Amino acid sequence: MHFADRLNERISTVRSRMVIGIDPDPKRLFAPESKLKAAFPGKSDEYLLNAFCSTIIEVAKTRAVAVKPQAAFFESMGIFGWKALSLCIRNAQKHDVPVILDAKRGDIGNTATAYAKAYLDPESDFFVDALTVNPYLGPDTLEPFATMADKNGCGLFVLVKTSNPGSGVFQNLEVHDKADAPPKAVAVKVAECVSNLGSGNIGQFGFSNVGAVVGATYPKHLELMRKVMPDSVFLVPGYGAQGGKGEDVKAAFYPDGSGAIVSSSRGIIFSYEKQEPGEAKPGQAGIYEAMARAAEKARDDINSVALNLYTN
Amino acid sequence: MHFADRLNERISTVRSRMVIGIDPDPKRLFAPESKLKAAFPGKSDEYLLNAFCSTIIEVAKTRAVAVKPQAAFFESMGIFGWKALSLCIRNAQKHDVPVILDAKRGDIGNTATAYAKAYLDPESDFFVDALTVNPYLGPDTLEPFATMADKNGCGLFVLVKTSNPGSGVFQNLEVHDKADAPPKAVAVKVAECVSNLGSGNIGQFGFSNVGAVVGATYPKHLELMRKVMPDSVFLVPGYGAQGGKGEDVKAAFYPDGSGAIVSSSRGIIFSYEKQEPGEAKPGQAGIYEAMARAAEKARDDINSVALNLYTN
Structure with missing residues (x-):
């Protein structure tokens, strides 16, 4: 089944456009004062990491359109991290979470x-539904990813405009395409390439399997990018801990609430760190409850924006 | 010790500016007709992969300034590949090959x-001497790499102008910095950032620990980039199988032969595939000999260019 179709069906099923980012920062998970550690006394770091990931997936099952493991954190834990990533991916897929x-x-x-x-071959230990890719090397370097994605029903999300403070330094550079036309940002040139790359594989909901990463922290860019890449699903990072608000992601959506999924990581997965004593059950159940509550809050906030329920 | 200093000392010791790329393409290594397979009859794929890498390192010990494992090929083999990568890194470092x-x-x-x-923390399973990084996300995203590299005596090579046919689509886009100045390519803006990022950590040979990737396939860009990044060591891919010739990399070097290291992968590491029967010893020794001969040829070709011995 086409990746964008799977995503759109899942949005209907779980009524959620929220992606939970899985960023297992070892400094937070394995610190002496870690509440995760306290919830699983005497357990190894490996156990804690797997428990952390599987709790997130449990939360995601009925609340998230997808999960987004951040490879860097797993990679930073070496072989041990790669094994946990593989387990995390299988576990999510077992529960039908993209x-x-x-x-x-x-x-x-x-x-x-x-x-x-x-990452996009079913034979791999790390076979996933979709992968984020970097376009700097040129369109010819994205094609092998697109070919494999097409073949195996997978998706791509190409970095177009990222959510970090310095993203504009290269991405916003203005280029003069034609002598008598207004200049375009480098990110817009990348967006045109993304739109073109996905044009050959449009699903039944009208979206291609080549999506784009456009940060919530730059609402005006979201608006422009929606026009340049009409058929791309946007993966919008920067909501939550990075400062992006619900209202900021409005322009990523079409009036029917389609067109984008919004990622939140730290605000959900580390929500249990901020629990006050007595606020929830201690231990694993408390961690799950804190994450679930934070996830529902983000989901509802994003849905209310996507479905144009905001009145202001 | 400063990364660029280590590199420069190694250039003097082994009299080589050639980097051997380790690209263990499983399709070539494990194919039924693979000569590697024939050299190690009955051995597992894991054994073959480790034997392939350690043969390259044996070749590199006295002939290469460094080895450059390509993460993608190891990643494509899953957990098994990551274990082999870790082993390959340790093996190279045991033999003082950066x-x-x-x-x-x-x-x-x-x-x-x-x-x-x-990758740049001595505690990691995958601790290396230097890492290639992608600048598209902005200078602020390169800083955490530079900070860690500074702390642990490591180097970075930032992608500036890559060797592929489509590299110019985004990298050559022309931007107007100032109204009355000539336009600059995006890659030049990246190069200015690279130069700036490395300016705080210059070694005793005059080079910073932040280098740049500039492809051999674009000789004119090499010349320009040498001026924009005077203190950066260039890692030059695209020599050999990708079509770059010795003469093409001339502009990467200073007159004293410093300033660049040139990478060759397939032309060296798969040289044994092309051996005629009877041309060399069969088995492991034959594989080693073919690689060593190809490596020496590339080393001498690059040295003759770097040392301005070309007469035409």
Whole structure:
């Protein structure tokens, strides 16, 4: 089944446009004062990491359109982290939660094909539903990813305009395409490439399997990008801990609430750290409850924006 | 010791500016007709992969300034590949061969720090001497890598102008910095950032620990980039199988032969595939000999260019 169709059906089923980012920062998980550690006394770091991921997936099952493991944190834990990532991916898929691996890969020629095989080939230990990719090396370097995604019903999310403070330094540089036309940002040139790359594989809901990453922290760019990439699903990071608000992501959506999924990581997955004593059950149940509550809050906030229920 | 100093000392010791790229393409290594398979009859894929990598390192010991494992190929083999990568890195370092991991990572904020921890922290399973990174997300996203590299005597190679056919689509876009100045390519803006990022950490040979990837396939860009990034060591891919010739990389070097290292992968590591029967010893020794001969040829070709011995 087409990736964008799967995503759209899941949005209807769980009534959620929220993606939970899985960012297992070892500094927070394994710190001496970690509440996760306290919830599983005497357990190994490996156990804690797997418990953390599976709790998030349990939360995501009925509340998230997808989960987005952040490869960097798993990679920072070495072999041990890669095993946990593989387990996390399988566990999510076992529960029908789509997995978008946030790995921001990109390389040339047969090296790009190797990355595509690593993440978009059903034979791989790390086979996921979709992958984030970096466009800097050029459109020819995105094609091997798109070919593999097309073949295996997977999706791509190409970095177009990222959510960090310095994203504009290169992405907003203005280029003069034609002598008598107004200048365009580099990110717009990338967006045109993304739109073109996905144009050959449009699903029944009208969206292609090549999506775009556009940060919630730049609402005006979201609006422009929605026009340049009409058929792309937007994966919108920067909501929540990074400062993006519900209202900021409005422009990513079409009036029918389609067109975007919004990612939140730290605000949900570390919500249990902020619990006051007595506020929830201690231990694993308390962690689950805190995450579930934070996830529902984000889900409802994003839905209310996507469905144009905001009145102001 | 400063990364650029280590590199420069190694250039003197082994009299080589050639980096051997380790691209263990499983399709070539494990194919039924693979000569590697024939050299190690009855051995597992894991054994073959480790034997392939350790043969390359044996070749590199006295002939290469560094080895450059390509993360993508290891990643494409899943957990098994990551274990082999870790072993390959340790093996190279045991033999004092510097390791540049070609992983082209890049992400924002604490995620970039997680990637830096994965590859530039001595505690990691995958601790290497230097890492390739992607600049598209902005200068702020390169800083966590630079901070970790500074702390642990490591280097970075930032993608500036890549060697693939479509590299110019975004990298060559012309931007107007100032109204009355000539336009600059996006890659030049990235190069200015690279130069700036490395300016605080210059080694005793005059080079910073923040280098740049500039492809051999664009000789004119090499010349320009040498001026924009005077203190950066260039890692030059695209020589050999991708079509770059010795003469093409001339502009990357200073007259004293410093300033660049040139990477060759397939032309060296798969040279044994092309051996005629009877041309060399069969088995492992034959594979080693073919690689060593190809490596020496590339080393001498690059040296003759770097040392201005070309007469035409």
